[in-house]
Amino acid sequence: MTLEKQPETDIARPTGGAKLGYCRVSTGLQNTDLQLDALTAAGCWRVFTDHASGAKEDRPELQKLFAYLRPGDTLVVWRLDRLGRSLLHLIKLVNELESRGVQLESVNDRIETSTPGGKLIFHIFAAIAEFERNLIRERTAAGLTAARERGRIGGRPRAVDAAKGNYIRYLYGQGMTKKRIAEEIGVSTKTITRYFNTLEENDFDPLDDADDPAVLLPPR
Structure with a gap:
């Protein structure tokens, strides 16, 4: 999910790295309160929310989030399955975050890629x-x-x-x-x-x- 960086417009953006949250629910009928409360408690300065199945490639808010991330930031999710469509997709995203100098934190899974234990898990x-x-x-x-x-009998x-x-x-x-x-x-x-x-x-x-x-x- 490599994207060109967007122009920065938020003058109140924290310096020295910000915590940016990502929240996803499968349908518009699901409630985001549980995830939002956890991300807020984790110190997220801003949260991006998608209402889409995890299998869907088109997740506009995740696209915006990746365009918004800067080196030194931390992407925070409530649970790892909120981010990746699959294990391979999740690993791909983590590798991209690492290459950009961005850490990943999963609140419910208690995983932080900034720690040796978190890196080992991935x-x-x-x-x-x-x-x-x-x-x-x-x-x-x-x-x-x-x-x-x-062998096959008859037909192409x-x-x-x-x-x-x-x-x-x-x-x-x-x-x-x-x-x-x-x-x-x-x-x-x-x-x-x-x-x-x-x-x-x-x-x-x-x-x-x-x-x-x-x-x-x-x-x-």
Whole structure:
């Protein structure tokens, strides 16, 4: 989520680093009071609030927050799942914050990247995420190999079969772009787009089971 920095207009902005909060609720019907109270108690000078599902890429207030952050600031969330769409997405955001000299604090999880313990936790998270991705890639490849060995009878082979579809939805749930997914699967970007269009036509949310390990096993 790399953005160009916006012109600063708030003359009352704290010097030496500010605490900026991010609050997210899934729908407009949910109440933000719990998160806002916690962020205020944590000393946040300003809070940005989105009303959107965690899976949605379009979170305008998060975009504004990232454009507003300066080196020395701290991004504060009530819980880590309020920030990232997935573990991989969260790690990506943390790495970007670190590269910009911005710390992350999670009130409920009691994690601060400014401490050695907080940094260690995210190193462990990154290792687990990479392990999970490699394991799923191996399972998917094994399923595709088994399917080819069994052979297919009649009809044109589909560019995206059940095993590939499961893997595509998983990668999408981890925050990958369609172009990156196409490179990972070995198909064209148009093929990935057609696959998602088919899901949409059938009223199927690609993120409904994207994090369920069961859908990633080779089809039997």
